[in-house]
Amino acid sequence: MAYRRTPAAQARLDAQRASVLAAATALLSEHGYAACSVAAVAQRAGIATGSVYRCFPNKAELVAELFREVVGREVAAVRAAAAFEGDLPAQVASVIGTFAGRALRAPRLAFALLAEPVDPEVDAERLVFRLAFRDLIAGLIAEGVAAGRLPAQDPQLTAAALVGAVGEALVGPLADGGPAEQLVPALSGFALRALGHPMPPAGPDRPGGGTGR
Amino acid sequence: MAYRRTPAAQARLDAQRASVLAAATALLSEHGYAACSVAAVAQRAGIATGSVYRCFPNKAELVAELFREVVGREVAAVRAAAAFEGDLPAQVASVIGTFAGRALRAPRLAFALLAEPVDPEVDAERLVFRLAFRDLIAGLIAEGVAAGRLPAQDPQLTAAALVGAVGEALVGPLADGGPAEQLVPALSGFALRALGHPMPPAGPDRPGGGTGR
Structure with a gap:
């Protein structure tokens, strides 16, 4: 990686990543993979869709x-x-x-x-x-x-x-x-x-x- | 179905379908699913790509x-x-x-x-x-x-x-x-x-x- 995030920025990103995964786990447990669109996960996590893309480049990787x-x-x-x-x-x-x-x-x-x-x-x-x-x-x-x-x-x-x-x-x-x-x-x-x-x-x-x- | 093919046309289609499946089986046996593109199957069967699409609407159905x-x-x-x-x-x-x-x-x-x-x-x-x-x-x-x-x-x-x-x-x-x-x-x-x-x-x-x- 060509640059480093500040510790505070990294911690924010880690927390957001964890909340994205928690929201996706809840959706998967209720409705399976089809429910785990980036938009649905963002809504469940209470964040913007763009924030999900900052953690995961696409649905497949998520x-x-x-x-x-x-x-x-x-x-x-x-x-x-x-x-x-x-x-x-x-x-x-x-x-x-x-x-x-x-x-x-x-x-x-x-x-x-x-x-x-x-x-x-x-x-x-x-x-x-x-x-x-x-x-x-x-x-x-x-x-x-x-x-x-x-x-x-x-x-x-x-x-x-x-x-x-x-x-x-x-x-x-x-x-x-x-x-x-x-x-x-x-x-x-x-x-x-x-x-x-x-x-x-x-x-x-x-x-x-x-x-x- | 709103119309019927003539028996000869149906027989031709059945034969083509069988040769498409035979070609796809050979490709699958050699290289797996990735090799079974419609173009590759057509080439292996010695027919035009359009003829494969007459039997199967897309790769997933094939x-x-x-x-x-x-x-x-x-x-x-x-x-x-x-x-x-x-x-x-x-x-x-x-x-x-x-x-x-x-x-x-x-x-x-x-x-x-x-x-x-x-x-x-x-x-x-x-x-x-x-x-x-x-x-x-x-x-x-x-x-x-x-x-x-x-x-x-x-x-x-x-x-x-x-x-x-x-x-x-x-x-x-x-x-x-x-x-x-x-x-x-x-x-x-x-x-x-x-x-x-x-x-x-x-x-x-x-x-x-x-x-x-």
């Missing part, structure tokens, strides 16, 4: 940055959930419950992040973030294999498959708002099976099963 | 129809593979081997179908086709559960998760052309575990394992 910011929070939440101490079923329930639970509590936003048809710029960000989730999960699987808690497997492959599995299983319920209260335990069960965790005796009606609700 | 046509073939191939007679591991290997094997033999095309960042129109088609794959797999799972070959589960959920799992696990290898020869058996193993199929004794080095190569 939406890409919005996506990175919102998904970054999700990655951080899952990372924290993965640090949960406990046996494997408890850890899987923590990770899946966090990811899917957050999605189901903000379904319009989650659909926008996971699957809503959108510009190639955001699609490219989706690929990056799916790799971030994959690497996070792969690290946990590799630890589990090394500790003998999981059978031998390719941690990267299982992790990619689980990221795809959870995302895809959420898309339908998020899109049509179908019944979702069984989704988290069902997905946790899927993940445990897929990881090769020894299953409790089979049967839909085994006595004393389940962990309460 | 690419969406191209996507539907190519993915339709993949759905048909998987449907045929699912009719394979045999025990569950053989059936899963047939379905996964068909889907993933076809993808790995045409990696650029498969990446375009599964994950390449592209216009919202194609993204919307992706959602439709993921549901088609899901419903196909869910039918098989429901049969397996009814026949007692699989433990009780929500067939739709497991099917959606498996569609997402296989697609996601393929994206990385397809994108960077990494080693893939272990991918199909590893994915089949993942799917069998996830379905709740009883696993053979654990251990990476069990004797007599594998089905040869």
Whole structure:
């Protein structure tokens, strides 16, 4: 950069950028990408359209940055959930419950992040973030294999498959708002099976099963 | 429609449409969506640009129809593979081997179908086709559960998760052309575990394992 802003000017710009992203997040959570026009974001943030353009050159860059910011929070939440101490079923329930639970509590936003048809710029960000989730999960699987808690497997492959599995299983319920209260335990069960965790005796009606609700 | 074409004119249009889609499929398989401009497709098909526009009003509609046509073939191939007679591991290997094997033999095309960042129109088609794959797999799972070959589960959920799992696990290898020869058996193993199929004794080095190569 050929010049520097004064600290005060930089602070103003940072604050404006944050308020633009907050307004865009609110619009995305309510109505999806189509609602995130520069004009609508400016109105929501209570600033002039020109001020939005001072932070982001166009809608595509605004939406890409919005996506990175919102998904970054999700990655951080899952990372924290993965640090949960406990046996494997408890850890899987923590990770899946966090990811899917957050999605189901903000379904319009989650659909926008996971699957809503959108510009190639955001699609490219989706690929990056799916790799971030994959690497996070792969690290946990590799630890589990090394500790003998999981059978031998390719941690990267299982992790990619689980990221795809959870995302895809959420898309339908998020899109049509179908019944979702069984989704988290069902997905946790899927993940445990897929990881090769020894299953409790089979049967839909085994006595004393389940962990309460 | 307010008028009808003569049968000869309709046949000519159908033939031209087919040759446009064939040219677009070739370009997509070689270079992805960016290569499928109307001008490039016309050149590849050996016809005038205006003739392409007689079949498709713009690139977005051409690419969406191209996507539907190519993915339709993949759905048909998987449907045929699912009719394979045999025990569950053989059936899963047939379905996964068909889907993933076809993808790995045409990696650029498969990446375009599964994950390449592209216009919202194609993204919307992706959602439709993921549901088609899901419903196909869910039918098989429901049969397996009814026949007692699989433990009780929500067939739709497991099917959606498996569609997402296989697609996601393929994206990385397809994108960077990494080693893939272990991918199909590893994915089949993942799917069998996830379905709740009883696993053979654990251990990476069990004797007599594998089905040869």
